[in-house]
Amino acid sequence: MPETTRASRNYLSLVVNGRYIKNFQLTKAVIAGYGSKLMVGRYPMGVINIEMDAALVDVNVHPTKAEVRLSKEDQLSHLLSEAIRTRLAKENLIPDALDNLPKRERYDLDQLELTLNKISPKTMPSVQPQQGQQLRENTTTNLADTAAEEPTPAPTSPDLEIGDLDDQPIFKEPQRLAAWDQRYQRLASNVVPTLVADEPEPDISHVESAERFPNLTYLAQVHGTYLLAESGDGLYILDQHAAQERVNYEYYRQAIGEVSNDQQHLLVPIVLDYSAADAISIRDHRDVLESVGLYLEDFGQNSFVVEHHPTWFKAGQEEDTIKEMVDWVLRDGRMTVAAFREKTAIMMSCKRAIKANHHLDDRQARALLQKLPECENPFNCPHGRPVLVHFSNTDLEKMFKRIQDSHESGEMQA
Numbered sequence: 001m002p003e004t005t006r007a008s009r010n011y012l013s014l015v016v017n018g019r020y021i022k023n024f025q026l027t028k029a030v031i032a033g034y035g036s037k038l039m040v041g042r043y044p045m046g047v048i049n050i051e052m053d054a055a056l057v058d059v060n061v062h063p064t065k066a067e068v069r070l071s072k073e074d075q076l077s078h079l080l081s082e083a084i085r086t087r088l089a090k091e092n093l094i095p096d097a098l099d100n101l102p103k104r105e106r107y108d109l110d111q112l113e114l115t116l117n118k119i120s121p122k123t124m125p126s127v128q129p130q131q132g133q134q135l136r137e138n139t140t141t142n143l144a145d146t147a148a149e150e151p152t153p154a155p156t157s158p159d160l161e162i163g164d165l166d167d168q169p170i171f172k173e174p175q176r177l178a179a180w181d182q183r184y185q186r187l188a189s190n191v192v193p194t195l196v197a198d199e200p201e202p203d204i205s206h207v208e209s210a211e212r213f214p215n216l217t218y219l220a221q222v223h224g225t226y227l228l229a230e231s232g233d234g235l236y237i238l239d240q241h242a243a244q245e246r247v248n249y250e251y252y253r254q255a256i257g258e259v260s261n262d263q264q265h266l267l268v269p270i271v272l273d274y275s276a277a278d279a280i281s282i283r284d285h286r287d288v289l290e291s292v293g294l295y296l297e298d299f300g301q302n303s304f305v306v307e308h309h310p311t312w313f314k315a316g317q318e319e320d321t322i323k324e325m326v327d328w329v330l331r332d333g334r335m336t337v338a339a340f341r342e343k344t345a346i347m348m349s350c351k352r353a354i355k356a357n358h359h360l361d362d363r364q365a366r367a368l369l370q371k372l373p374e375c376e377n378p379f380n381c382p383h384g385r386p387v388l389v390h391f392s393n394t395d396l397e398k399m400f401k402r403i404q405d406s407h408e409s410g411e412m413q414a
């Protein structure tokens with residue numbers, strides 16, 4: 001699951017027709033399926049077991065035969081990303097506040113690492129769940145069925161059985177998943193409006209509250225940084241910056257995807273000077289810059305002039321914003337339009353989000369809580385940090401010794 005991660009890709013294993021393989025593109029596809037649910041620089045752990053027509057696999061590429069060549073690699077990659085994305089979209093990914101404490105998490109990860117090291121690649125597909133946090137995205141895909149296969153809902157896949165998830169503390173309400181599915185499809189095309197205090201709020205009153213997301217009642221703000229909220233199943237603490245970053249991000253991702261001719265003219269054009277090499281690189285990447293509505297016109301040998309910019313730029317920060325975006329393509333010469341748009345959306349959502357130590361009034365706090373469940377992924381900020389953590393009623397009762405913990409004897413001593 002997205003909250004159990006490692007700093008390298010090496011904990012992600014691919015098995016094709018029972019053989020442990022390495023394939024960079026498929027690994028990338030798995031990570032892409034997680035999207036912003038992963039922290040920046042963190043990678044998922046797990047075993048992806050793929051069964052496909054043997055005729056599509058050429059094992060003779062690398063002497064160790066770990067690197068195989070696959071026909072239809074692109075389709076398979078797409079299928080993998082979509083299957084993981086669809087599956088994760090169904091989950092309530094709010095970390096339990098107590099599980100999230102570093103002490104306990106380290107314990108779980110060490111145990112899991114030990115388990116992984118002991119297992120030889122051959123036996124990996126049949127790894128049985130151990131205690132503690134587990135990753136079970138064991139996505140089985142039959143490539144022969146590519147054309148017919150839609151990303152399948154969980155209940156039909158034996159490895160992703162919903163009932164199977166019952167014992168995991170974070171999935172508290174599997175019965176709500178079906179309701180969420182319906183809602184998710186309705187909302188997929190909706191734009192989530194930004195929450196900025198000085199802008200009028202568009203009317204979105206007809207969007208139902210999310211079923212997988214708790215119905216939060218705002219309680220209070222802490223240190224101008226966190227929001228406290230309650231629902232029937234416990235207490236929630238939200239990071240207000242992460243929450244608003246998420247709301248903004250989904251808005252900008254949409255706005256940036258639809259490059260409109262809606263441009264703001266600058267009273268004073270911005271002139272940017274670069275080295276000769278950088279100027280060449282900028283000219284090479286004009287298409288990427290223009291994909292989000294950024295137009296750099298030649299202005300002498302190594303200089304450019306910008307006369308207008310997309311309307312979603314933040315007033316007063318136009319020049320810094322443009323320079324930052326140009327830097328991205330200078331630093332990564334192979335940046336794709338998709339990656340550039342994604343970075344732009346994250347940057348804008350951060351620039352426009354309320355910062356820590358900023359006191360919201362009750363109305364603003366409530367508005368934020370109301371917009372959050374409308375997000376496609378209300379659980380993480382675009383950088384992958386959690387938006388909210390949950391103290392379940394049981395957690396609270398345990399903390400105050402209102403109930404005895406009879407069957408988890410080992411964990412309650414601290």
Ligand SMILES: [Zn+2]
Pocket residue numbers: 242245381382383384385
């Ligand atoms: Zn963030």
